[in-house]
Amino acid sequence: MxxxxxxxxxxxxxxxxxxxxxxxxxxxxxxxxxxxxxxxxxxxxxxxxxxxxxxxxxxxxxxxxxxxxxxxxxxxxxxxxxxxxxxxxxxxxxxxxxxxxxxxxxxxxxxxxxxxxxxxxxxxxxxxxxxxxxxxxxxxxxxxxxxxxxxxxxxxxxxxxxxxxxxxSNDNIESDLWPLPVYRMFMVASRMSGHFMRMGIRTIGDIARLDLGEFKQRLRYRMGRQSDIQAEYYWQTARGIDPSPVVAGMRSQVKVINNGRALKWNLYKTIEDIEPLMIELVIEVCRRARKYGYMGRVIGVGAAETDGSRSFHFGRQMSLMRPTYLEHEVGSAVKKLFLEHWQGMPLTQLHITLTGLSGDETYQLDLFEDREKLIRCAKTIDAIKDRFGLTAMIRASSLQKTAQAFERAAQIGGHWA
The missing domain is CATH 3.30.70.270 (Reverse transcriptase/Diguanylate cyclase domain)
Incomplete structure (x- = not known):
């Protein structure tokens, strides 16, 4: 049917x-x-x-x-x-x-x-x-x-x-959808739209009418061999092809766990200003990972900085020796990555990601620290926060003026509840 x-x-x-x-x-x-x-x-x-x-x-x-x-x-x-x-x-x-x-x-x-x-x-x-x-x-x-x-x-x-x-529907897609500008197609943002325009592709129909092999070849010439999957996705989208079913409830598969903040640049000038917020982001990322039942092996740090006349942004990743969701392991990697690539200008944005996820049913033990005890302790703290609120237990660094733990605890998704 x-x-x-x-x-x-x-x-x-x-x-x-x-x-x-x-x-x-x-x-x-x-x-x-x-x-x-x-x-x-x-x-x-x-x-x-x-x-x-x-x-x-x-x-x-x-x-x-x-x-x-x-x-x-x-x-x-x-x-x-x-x-x-x-x-x-x-x-x-x-x-x-x-x-x-x-x-x-x-x-x-x-x-x-x-x-x-x-x-x-x-x-x-x-x-x-x-x-x-x-x-x-x-x-x-x-x-x-x-x-x-x-x-x-x-x-x-x-x-x-x-x-x-x-x-x-399939009856009116050619007459109604295909004449629209290519930027009106789902998941085509300004950057991708620019690529299409420079390729002479101006409407959704220009993509839909191309043979898939030819479209892959043209996009590969523009963006490299890794673009084949993108080409197939955009070609199917232009033709309305989508086999995915409506799945009741929220999506359950988690591929990335992240947290970030847009910042007032005049407040975050030194590492002493930045570190309290960085710790809070790490804590929240690790807490979410434990909630979802995932450990991550790849740590990512993104930041934007400016001194008012110059701007710079970076995004870097590093792989750990073993998957984790413990704050001290994630935090040390985050700080190392940040200090290696930060230009020293005041921050306007800071973002942390945990990817390379795997289930936490099994994990690597350590000869020099009791990881099982550390995980039980972290989950106990999570349970206290779930019951009594996010500020029921906080790090001392969250008492610093550049920290945001108390302000964010009163918000949902970064906005006031």
């Missing part, structure tokens, strides 16, 4: 939740961000604010300059997560095959639901009505036989239509 898949997206999700909570702002431009920080970014803007030039990811001060009567509301991540879970329950009343893609986007396979609830478009309208009545969030729904077509139907068509519903 031909699959019927939807990608439902909440319009201006954070802003819509706030407008539903504040009826007095119904006819006003609303954006979500930190009103106390002019240099902070706009996380979401309602359609009224967007019509006045406010854009997502621009600075709060810039948005207020464009729209003086803009209402900026501090984000409440715990509320947004709760609303997202409520929307998931509504979707699950139509099908048990619901796969969250982000906090405001979810895939639904309604192939088996059509006999009960009507056509795909009728199901989409029912979903829109129930979600809007329950949460105040208006949903845009893309429909297609594959996840990739449903996603592109939402992003390129449903979001631009008043009814917020659009079906992209």
């Amino acid at each position: 031909r699959r019927v898949i939807m990608l439902a997206d909440g319009q201006s999700f954070y802003a819509s939740v706030e407008k539903a909570a504040h009826p007095e702002y119904r006819d006003k431009p609303v954006a979500v961000g930190d009103p106390a920080r002019k240099s902070g970014i706009i996380l979401a803007a309602c359609p009224i604010a967007k019509a006045r030039g406010v854009t997502t990811a621009e600075r709060v001060g810039e948005a207020q300059a464009k729209c003086p009567d803009l209402v900026v509301i501090r984000p409440r991540m715990a509320t947004y997560i709760a609303v997202s879970l409520l929307i998931t329950e509504i979707y699950e009343s139509f099908t048990d095959q619901v796969e969250p893609y982000s906090i405001d986007e979810q895939f639904l396979d309604v192939t088996g639901s059509i006999a009960l609830f009507g056509t795909a478009e009728e199901i989409a309208r029912q979903i829109q009505t129930r979600v809007h009545l329950s949460t105040g969030v208006w949903s845009r729904v893309g429909i297609g036989p594959t996840k990739i077509l449903a996603k592109m139907a939402t992003d390129n068509f449903a979001k631009k239509r008043l009814e917020g519903i659009y079906t992209l």
